[in-house]
Amino acid sequence: MTCFTRLMCIIVLLLAPLTAAADASRTVLFDNSHGERFVIDGEGPLQLSGLAGVIRSAGARVAASxxxxxxxxxxxxxxLVISGAFRALSQAEIQALVRFMERGGKVAVMLHIAPPLATLLERLNIRYTNGVVQENSDVIDGEPLNFRVRHFGDHAIFRSVESFSVYGAWGLMAGATGGRSVAESSPQAWVDIVGDKVQRSEETAAFAIAVAGNVGKGGYIVFGDDALFQNKFLDENNKALAANLAAWLVSE
Incomplete structure (x- = not known):
């Protein structure tokens, strides 16, 4: 081994800990201030400790607020991750989130019930359906509310992901400006707008299950379902999606 080669090896060894420390300096915060019932320090089937573990595996620090x-x-x-909020964000909180994204922050939102997040979604120019999406394609165990999503737009979170599963997802609609649909149901899906439990042609469409957009130097992604990252549902495909989400959250 030449002196130059030995010197390069020493440099690599010295730099390796610094690189690891830099990765670990990234922090992903989970919001616990809006009535969230499914949290990162819970080990039950509906908790988010598995998702937190995936994010830590990406080299980040995980904390709750x-x-x-x-x-x-x-x-x-x-x-910041807002998963399963049951209370609305104030206008001051929404403005703080916008400033956070403008500075480069990433925000991931997962809906349990949509109405509490209506004001935030409105600020992001996203609307939601008046009920959850029912599928006629890729249904799980005969339950139309539970289905696999296979139609993706161009977003790093879905890279190399063949499908992921949702369990009661609200349909999302991106406005003319801002966000875009990045994951959709099949065109045979429907939402019972009339409320008569009968599928009608005007209720049938491909609904966005995830919408993403940029704000300043940062950005957001909104999922119409929060169950997909709960411990019980972190199967191989959903865990692969979680790993991609983690990589996106910690990326600069």
Missing amino acids: DEAISDTSLQGADA
Whole structure:
């Protein structure tokens, strides 16, 4: 081995710990201040400890916050996850989120019930259906509310993902400006808009299950379902999606 080669090996060894430390400096914060019932420190089937573990495996620090969303509570965070909120965000919190994304922050939102997040979705120019999507394709165990999603747009989160499963997803609609649909149901899916449990042609469409967009230097992704990342449903495909989500959240 030449002196030059030995020198390069020493440099690589010295730099390796610094690289690992840099990755570990990325922080993903989970919001616990809006009535969320499924959290990262719970080990039950509907909890999010598995998702937290996947994010840690991506080299990031994971923490939870019980504080209202603000510039102060987001200080030091690189990404924020809002999963299964049951209480609405205030306008001040939404403005803080926008500033966070403008600075480069990433925000991932998963809906359990859509109405509490109506004001946030409106700010992101996203509308939601008045009920959950029912499928006629790729249905899981004969339950139309549970189905596999296979139609993807161009987004890093879905790279090399063949499908993922949802369990009661709200249909999303991106407005003319801002976000875009990045994952959709089949065109045979429907939402019971009339409420008579009869599928009609005007209720049938390909509904967005995930919408993504950019805000300043950062951006967001909104999923119409929060079950897909709960411990019980982290099968091989959903876990692959979680790994891609983690990589996106910690990317610069």
